Amino acid sequence: MSKLICKKCILDSDIPGITINEESGLCQFCESYTPLSSEEKKKYLGIIEDLFTEHSGKGEYDAIFALSGGKDSSYALYKLKKEYPFLNILAVQFDNAFISDTAIANAKKMCEIVGCDYFKLTMEEKRLCDTFRKAAESTNAYSKFARYRASDICNTCISIIKQKLIEQAIIHKTPFIIFAFTSGQAPNPIIDLQVNFIKWSRNIFEKQLQNFGVEDKDEIFLIKNEIIKSIDKNTTPIMLHPLCLWDYNEDDILKTLADLGWISPKISDSNSTNCLLNSFACHNHIKKYQIHPYAFDIAGLVRSGDMTQEEGLEKLHKELSKPLMEVAAKKLNMELE
Amino acid sequence: MGEIKEVMMAYLQNKSFMDSGTKLNDDDSLTMKGIIDSIGLIELIDFISEKYSIEIPEDLLTPENFDSINGIVNIIQKLTK
Numbered sequence: 001m002s003k004l005i006c007k008k009c010i011l012d013s014d015i016p017g018i019t020i021n022e023e024s025g026l027c028q029f030c031e032s033y034t035p036l037s038s039e040e041k042k043k044y045l046g047i048i049e050d051l052f053t054e055h056s057g058k059g060e061y062d063a064i065f066a067l068s069g070g071k072d073s074s075y076a077l078y079k080l081k082k083e084y085p086f087l088n089i090l091a092v093q094f095d096n097a098f099i100s101d102t103a104i105a106n107a108k109k110m111c112e113i114v115g116c117d118y119f120k121l122t123m124e125e126k127r128l129c130d131t132f133r134k135a136a137e138s139t140n141a142y143s144k145f146a147r148y149r150a151s152d153i154c155n156t157c158i159s160i161i162k163q164k165l166i167e168q169a170i171i172h173k174t175p176f177i178i179f180a181f182t183s184g185q186a187p188n189p190i191i192d193l194q195v196n197f198i199k200w201s202r203n204i205f206e207k208q209l210q211n212f213g214v215e216d217k218d219e220i221f222l223i224k225n226e227i228i229k230s231i232d233k234n235t236t237p238i239m240l241h242p243l244c245l246w247d248y249n250e251d252d253i254l255k256t257l258a259d260l261g262w263i264s265p266k267i268s269d270s271n272s273t274n275c276l277l278n279s280f281a282c283h284n285h286i287k288k289y290q291i292h293p294y295a296f297d298i299a300g301l302v303r304s305g306d307m308t309q310e311e312g313l314e315k316l317h318k319e320l321s322k323p324l325m326e327v328a329a330k331k332l333n334m335e336l337e
Numbered sequence: 338m339g340e341i342k343e344v345m346m347a348y349l350q351n352k353s354f355m356d357s358g359t360k361l362n363d364d365d366s367l368t369m370k371g372i373i374d375s376i377g378l379i380e381l382i383d384f385i386s387e388k389y390s391i392e393i394p395e396d397l398l399t400p401e402n403f404d405s406i407n408g409i410v411n412i413i414q415k416l417t418k
Contacts, residue, residue, distance in 0.1 A: 017354040143353065143377060145373060194398055197375075
């Protein structure tokens with residue numbers, strides 16, 4: 001049977017696990033999709049504002065912000081401080097050993113512009129490379145659902161970031177952790193991180209690392225158990241994804257950032273403006289599972305009306321950068337097949 | 338029991354890409370079998386809260402209650418009584 005493309009998003013019947021209803025012409029996700037209405041978005045933003053008012057100004061920082069230096073997080077930091085100038089933010093940039101120099105410069109510049117502290121979270125390069133290589137070589141590390149959300153390498157990287165930011169928030173009693181996930185990446189704008197969930201998600205990630213042969217005995221990647229034991233149940237952090245509530249238009253975001261002095265990176269990766277590993281991670285994932293790790297994310301943006309179907313399909317089918325893949329493969333000590 | 342189980346199985350097949358051929362026993366761990374992860378768990382809990390109009394108290398958010406079909410069915414029955 002010839003390939004069917006969902007009428008509403010960009011998912012198609014050649015992607016394993018995607019079914020297109022021949023009658024409606026929609027994939028199973030678009031069939032059951034209920035978008036957040038503008039009233040619901042307003043309601044969530046109202047809740048976030050109330051939370052900020054209630055919890056800010058009590059500790060060293062009000063929020064820890066995950067800043068990659070890429071376009072989405074740079075814009076979200078700018079918009080966040082514009083909307084809520086009273087927030088005292090610590091922006092944390094994770095140096096995953098593949099972050100571009102431009103991304104580091106952009107992150108520092110954005111922090112200067114908005115007036116917040118910057119911290120670069122670093123880890124031993126060899127250990128990171130070994131871990132990413134093992135993730136790339138694995139085929140059973142993450143759940144099936146996770147394969148649609150991101151590549152095995154990206155899932156590993158983002159899990160490390162989440163674990164360590166939650167850890168920092170607990171240590172410093174920071175009430176909020178903020179990520180710049182789009183509506184395609186994070187359907188839940190507010191996640192109250194309760195103690196049992198923190199413990200459980202830590203154990204799930206520990207098991208995922210073990211699935212591909214990484215024993216994180218000294219808890220470099222995982223939230224330290226000692227820290228979890230010290231959690232005060234009344235001050236667990238709340239994770240926020242405000243970008244999925246704001247209007248999202250890639251061209252407008254890039255224009256706003258360019259006006260601020262954010263430098264467009266010279267890396268030719270249509271899906272990342274900060275990470276030099278991303279093209280390799282996508283290539284590796286497509287080869288293993290025949291699933292483009294950005295398909296679901298882009299489909300979410302198209303489904304919610306933040307991107308046209310044409311733009312989404314163009315982004316999805318843009319060729320991955322061979323020079324970037326070659327550099328990353330060499331650093332990971334892997335063959336580029 | 339049967340109806341809730343059917344709803345949960347349909348949810349897992351549609352939303353977590355569980356193959357219809359996947360052999361899943363009622364006590365199998367959803368996380369250990371790679372069917373859901375921590376993000377999937379948040380979505381599953383949202384789905385359950387909305388579908389059954391229940392609020393899930395923090396102390397009940399445990400693997401015993403949400404990491405297997407049996408646990409989920411039992412907790413939904415308990416909270417909807």
